[in-house]
Amino acid sequence: MLNQLTISELTTRLAKREVSAREAVQACLDQIGLVESQIHAFIIHSAADALAQADAADKLLATGGGADKPLLGVPIAVKDVLAVKDQPLNCGSKILGKFTSPYDATAIQKLKAAGAIIFGRLNMDEFAMGSSTENSAFGATRNPWDTARIPGGSSGGSAAAVAADECIASLGTDTGGSIRQPAALCGVVGMKPSYGRISRYGLVAFASSLDQIGPFTKTIRDTATLLEVMSGIDPLDSTSMPQPVPHYTGTLDNGVKGLKLGLPKEYMIGGIDPEVKQAVDTAVKHLEKLGAEIVEVSLPHTDYAVATYYIIATAEASANLARFDGVRYCARVDGKDPIEMYGLTRGAGFGAEVKRRVILGTYVLSSGYYDAYYLRAQKVRTLIRNDFLKAFEKVDAIVTPTTPTAAFKLGEKSGDPLQMYLSDIFTISCNLAGICGLSLPCGFTKSPKLPIGLQLLGKPFGEETILRIAHTYEQSTGWHKERPTLK
C-alpha cells in the first residue's frame, strides 16, 4: 500500500514511474477515510487541493524534471501551527476563527521548492501548550496503538498521522519535547534540530528561545532527508544560525564504532516504568555490541529543568500571545473600548491551559517578581546548558529514555497540570540548552502493546552524529517496521 511507504521508497518508485503521485496521495486519502474516525489526527484537510498538487507533481515527473527536487510527489502533512499560504491556521485554538494564512513559512517554502505535496492541518494542543493533545479546541487525537490513549503532545496529530500511515511524513514543533515525546508514544521517528537550525519564520511563536520545527518520519533516513531540505539560515528569522547545512543523508552509514555514548546518572531514577527502563537498557547494550562505548555522565541540574522551563516558556508565551487581541485577526468579541475587547476576545478564545500559562508567565515577569522568578530561571538555564556542554567534552551523544512511561489514558493526567508537566522530564532540558535531540522506536510494552522511545541528544549542530547512531541502531533492529492494527 503506497501510504505505507517511506520517503526513500516512494521517491524511488516515483522516479521509475512505477507509481504516480496521484496514486500515492489517493492512498493516503483512502487511509484517512478509513481511520480518521478512530484517530482524529487531522483538524481538516483538502483532498481536492492535495490531488491538484499531485497532478502537478506527476506532470513534472513525466517530463523527467525534478532531478533537483528530492521530495517531488511526496505527501507531507503539517501541524496546525505552521503558516501555509491560503490554508487555515488555527494553532489548535478557537481564537483565530476563520484565519487563513497569507504566506508560507520558510520551512514550508523549502519543502514546496523540493517538490513536496503539503496538505492537511494536523491536530495539536492549543498554541503548542500541552503533552497529550487533549488541550486542542478541536477534540483530542487518539493513539493509533490504543485509541483509549493519548498520542502525546503537543504534536499529537503529527505523530499519529505518520504512525497510522495517513501521510508519508509530517511536520511538528518542539518547545519542551513536543516532537520527541509524541514520536516515542506513537512509535515513529521525531527530531528537534538544534535551536536556529531551521527558520522559525511562519511558525506561530510559543516560546521564541525554545521553539523549533522538526520532522516526523518512519525512518531515520527520511528524517535526514527532510532536515537537509529545511535547514539553513534565513534572513526572515534573525535567530536562525549561519552554520552550513551538512549532507545529513551522506554520513548515516558511518556506524558507531569509536563513538562514546553518555548515560546521565540523574535520568535513570525512580518514576520510570520498568518496561521502559528495560527496553532502553537493552537498546544501550545493543549499541555497545554495535561498537559504541558507554560512559556514565552527570547532568547535575536535571532536577531544576521542569521548573526552569515553566518559568521561561510561560514568560515568553505571555509576550508572544499578546498579539491575539481581536484587532488584526481573531474571533473578536466586541467591547465598549479596546481594553474590554481584548479581555473578552481572549477570555472567550483561549482554552484553560493557555490561560494558565499566559497568566503564570505574566506573573513571573511582573514588577516585583521578575528577579525572583524569571531572572533566576535564566541563570539556572545557564547551569543546565553548561551541564550538557561539559558532558559533550567526554561523549559524542547522550542516550536516555524519551519518556518515563508509555502512552497514558485520555483524562488520566488532564486534571492535574503539574503531573502533566512532570512527564516532560527527559525532553525539556534539550530545549533549554538549545541542543539537538531525536526519539526513535526501541521496543514495546507487553500488554497493551505500546511503543517505547529511545532518545539521543547531540551537541549543538551535532545532528549528523545522532542521526548516524540512530540509523545504525534502527537498521539492525525491526522496530521501525511495526505498525499498529487499525481497521
Place this chain on the structure above:
Amino acid sequence: MAAAEIDVKYVAHLARIALSPEEEQKLGAQLGNILGYIEKLNQADVADVEPTAHAFPLVNVTRPDETRPSMSNEDALRNAPAKANGLFIVPKIVE
C-alpha cells in the same frame, strides 16, 4: 522568592484576559500548586552565573536599510474582524 499566592484578578488584568469567578478561583489554586513546585529553584546556587536569554546568542543581526517587497495591504487585512478604507477598525479609544 514570594509566597505561592498569586493575585489572579490583577495578573489576569495585566494579561488582558477576562476570567469568570470560577476560573479565577480554580486558576488560583492550580497556579499556587505550580508555584510551590517552582520554589525548588531557590536551592540552585546561581551566584556569579550569567543569565541565558538565548542558547546561541547572535549579536547585531541586521540587513541593509533598503526597501523590499512586503505583504500587500489586502493580504494584511484579509483576516480582519472589521476593516474599512484599508484600515483595521477598533472600538473608540478616546472620547
